[in-house]
Amino acid sequence: xxxxxxxxxxxxxxxxxxxxxxxxxxxxxxxxxxxxxxxxxxxxxxxxxxxxxxxxxxxxxxxxxxxxxxxxxxxxxxxxxxxxxxxxxxxxxxxxxxxxxxxxxxxxxxxxxxxxxxxxxxxxxxxxxxxxxxxxxxxxxxxxxxxxxxxxxxxxxxxxxxxxxxxxxxxxxxxxxxxxxxxxxxxxxxxxxxxxxxxxxxxxxxxxxxxxxxxxxxxxxxxxxxxxxxxxxxxxxxxxxxxxxxxxxxxxxxxxxxxxxxxxxxxxxxxxxxxxxxxxxxxxxxxxxxxxxxxxxxxxxxxxxxxxxxxxxxxxxxxxxxxxxxxxxxxxxxxxxxxxxxxxxxxxxxxxxxxxxxxxxxxxxxxxxxxxxxxxxxxxxxxxxxxxxxxxxxxxxxxxxxxxxxxxxxxxxxxxxxxxxxxxxxxxxxxxxxxxxxxxxxxxxxxxx
Ligand SMILES: [Zn+2]
Numbered sequence: 001x002x003x004x005x006x007x008x009x010x011x012x013x014x015x016x017x018x019x020x021x022x023x024x025x026x027x028x029x030x031x032x033x034x035x036x037x038x039x040x041x042x043x044x045x046x047x048x049x050x051x052x053x054x055x056x057x058x059x060x061x062x063x064x065x066x067x068x069x070x071x072x073x074x075x076x077x078x079x080x081x082x083x084x085x086x087x088x089x090x091x092x093x094x095x096x097x098x099x100x101x102x103x104x105x106x107x108x109x110x111x112x113x114x115x116x117x118x119x120x121x122x123x124x125x126x127x128x129x130x131x132x133x134x135x136x137x138x139x140x141x142x143x144x145x146x147x148x149x150x151x152x153x154x155x156x157x158x159x160x161x162x163x164x165x166x167x168x169x170x171x172x173x174x175x176x177x178x179x180x181x182x183x184x185x186x187x188x189x190x191x192x193x194x195x196x197x198x199x200x201x202x203x204x205x206x207x208x209x210x211x212x213x214x215x216x217x218x219x220x221x222x223x224x225x226x227x228x229x230x231x232x233x234x235x236x237x238x239x240x241x242x243x244x245x246x247x248x249x250x251x252x253x254x255x256x257x258x259x260x261x262x263x264x265x266x267x268x269x270x271x272x273x274x275x276x277x278x279x280x281x282x283x284x285x286x287x288x289x290x291x292x293x294x295x296x297x298x299x300x301x302x303x304x305x306x307x308x309x310x311x312x313x314x315x316x317x318x319x320x321x322x323x324x325x326x327x328x329x330x331x332x333x334x335x336x337x338x339x340x341x342x343x344x345x346x347x348x349x350x351x352x353x354x355x356x357x358x359x360x361x362x363x364x365x366x367x368x369x370x371x372x373x374x375x376x377x378x379x380x381x382x383x384x385x386x387x388x389x390x391x392x393x394x395x396x397x398x399x400x401x402x403x404x405x406x407x408x409x410x411x412x413x414x415x416x417x418x419x420x421x422x423x424x425x426x427x428x429x430x431x432x433x434x435x436x437x438x439x440x441x442x443x444x445x446x447x448x449x
Contacts, residue, residue, distance in 0.1 A: 192219060204238070
């Protein structure tokens with residue numbers, strides 16, 4: 001690992017590569033993409049084949065016209081997709097063995113290999129070279145580290161699977177401590193107290209657990225920064241954690257496909273447009289809900305070009321006071337898999353219900369709900385789990401929840417579902433917490449309206 005490269009990237013991103021206007025930013029992105037495309041067409045047999053017939057578009061850098069790919073396409077063409085000749089079987093075998101032994105330190109041909117499970121069960125394999133890993137580390141530090149890189153920082157990082165990708169940011173002053181979310185949750189307690197992290201990074205379900213420990217006085221931490229990753233940060237969890245620590249939570253939108261967004265000093269989540277370009281495939285333009293198609297012009301080993309993610313994002317309507325030209329998000333709304341569906345009243349057509357609507361309905365039902373989950377079991381079957389703050393009655397809350405959800409379905413002119421309740425499952429675990437979750441087997445991609 002080359003520390004000089006990390007520091008260089010840190011300095012460039014933090015101090016030198018600044019864009020005042022959208023035009024400046026787009027000129028930079030287009031220049032980068034043009035150069036990147038040349039490299040990719042030369043080195044990835046998959047893209048070479050895919051772009052046959054698009055030579056003229058590439059010549060004039062009309063990259064927005066190039067075909068869209070996704071995880072399924074990437075995995076189906078793994079061997080020719082990557083530019084370093086790593087075969088899928090070999091990579092899988094390697095990654096599985098690391099997952100099993102929980103030893104993520106070895107590499108294949110100087111390439112780190114990561115697995116992403118994906119909520120719908122389709123595994124993805126991701127390849128990152130040492131150089132890319134250094135660039136990533138520099139970018140993360142530049143965007144997230146409070147104060148200077150020369151200061152002392154102790155970082156507690158909760159991860160589902162450790163990965164070489166993340167182990168590169170250690171140096172004398174900055175200490176990374178990894179916590180494996182597969183370990184028993186209580187084992188983290190004493191370790192946290194011992195290291196006294198100045199920065200806490202983890203999924204909101206884990207951060208919430210830490211905040212609960214703090215409230216119960218079994219833990220006394222004084223972090224300077226708390227960063228939420230990997231799960232949707234719900235207002236209900238954000239409020240609780242911020243209150244306990246008296247800090248504003250920062251957010252990172254990072255997936256195996258790239259370091260996509262991070263919060264500015266005003267707490268707004270901005271796409272890291274100095275690293276990736278995001279195109280919007282709108283599902284609801286008026287509400288600003290879209291699926292991102294990303295182009296990462298920094299990834300050479302496994303090129304991510306016009307790659308459709310399975311996420312739902314909501315753009316921010318008002319400009320952020322920080323003045324950044326980077327695309328501002330209202331929130332990350334979840335996975336496309338967590339869209340709910342209903343039948344229209346008259347024609348039995350299928351219509352989509354966004355997770356954001358469900359969330360608002362629950363929050364409207366009562367101020368006293370401390371935890372919840374809403375699961376669509378079938379078209380007309382909705383399960384709700386919740387807990388209320390002590391001293392409040394569940395029965396009243398149940399009635400309000402039913403009322404709000406039925407009202408939502410009515411507003412959307414959909415056939416009313418049956419709503420039933422079950423006990424809230426409190427255990428944070430290695431599986432991602434999704435407060436709005438759809439179990440419908442059928443997928444209606446491309447048919448939703
Ligand atoms: Zn901002």
